[in-house]
Amino acid sequence: MPAEGRLGDGLRLALTTFSTLPVRGGRVDRAAAGAAMALAPAVGALLGAALAGALLALASVTAPLVAAGVTVGVGALLTRGLHLDGLADTVDALGSYRRGAAALEIMKKPDVGPFGVVALVVVLLVQAAALAELAAGPWPATLAAVVAATAAGRLGVTVACRRGVPAARPDGLGALVAGTVGP
Numbered sequence: 001m002p003a004e005g006r007l008g009d010g011l012r013l014a015l016t017t018f019s020t021l022p023v024r025g026g027r028v029d030r031a032a033a034g035a036a037m038a039l040a041p042a043v044g045a046l047l048g049a050a051l052a053g054a055l056l057a058l059a060s061v062t063a064p065l066v067a068a069g070v071t072v073g074v075g076a077l078l079t080r081g082l083h084l085d086g087l088a089d090t091v092d093a094l095g096s097y098r099r100g101a102a103a104l105e106i107m108k109k110p111d112v113g114p115f116g117v118v119a120l121v122v123v124l125l126v127q128a129a130a131l132a133e134l135a136a137g138p139w140p141a142t143l144a145a146v147v148a149a150t151a152a153g154r155l156g157v158t159v160a161c162r163r164g165v166p167a168a169r170p171d172g173l174g175a176l177v178a179g180t181v182g183p
Helices: 003-018 030-059 064-078 082-095 100-108 114-135 139-160 173-177
Strands: none
Touching: 003 030, 030 064, 030 114, 030 139, 030 173, 064 114, 082 100, 082 114, 114 139
């Protein structure tokens, strides 16, 4: 497949995986998945710009903490809460002290356990507090910080999908993207 086709398919896959943007899907294979995972920070930067805009607009008409709380909610809506679901699943599995297949089974369950709930509450509170501090500062610094933080958060996906990192199990999205990102 030509690089342009792989990049276009990867960009569409990245946008549909990491956001709720209404983008028509393209081809989904390991090449497109690798491009998508490499582009995850760019999608994060795009989301960050939207979130910074929302934060700054809201902070001009309401208290910084209210603006920050709403912005955190907008972020969850724009990403389908994918990162929040993954966080809750991971912390529930780690908190269970189970290993291997038993931990993966906990992560597959649709419910959220007490460890996951606590992790979500703490993370959302810290995000809102950080955004409230940023909302009170100068807008260029706020924009830069929110864009950089949101992009950096998606960089973890790129790193986790680098070559040499195997999937936890042979089925699902992880198997499609594991080991697809080169240097």
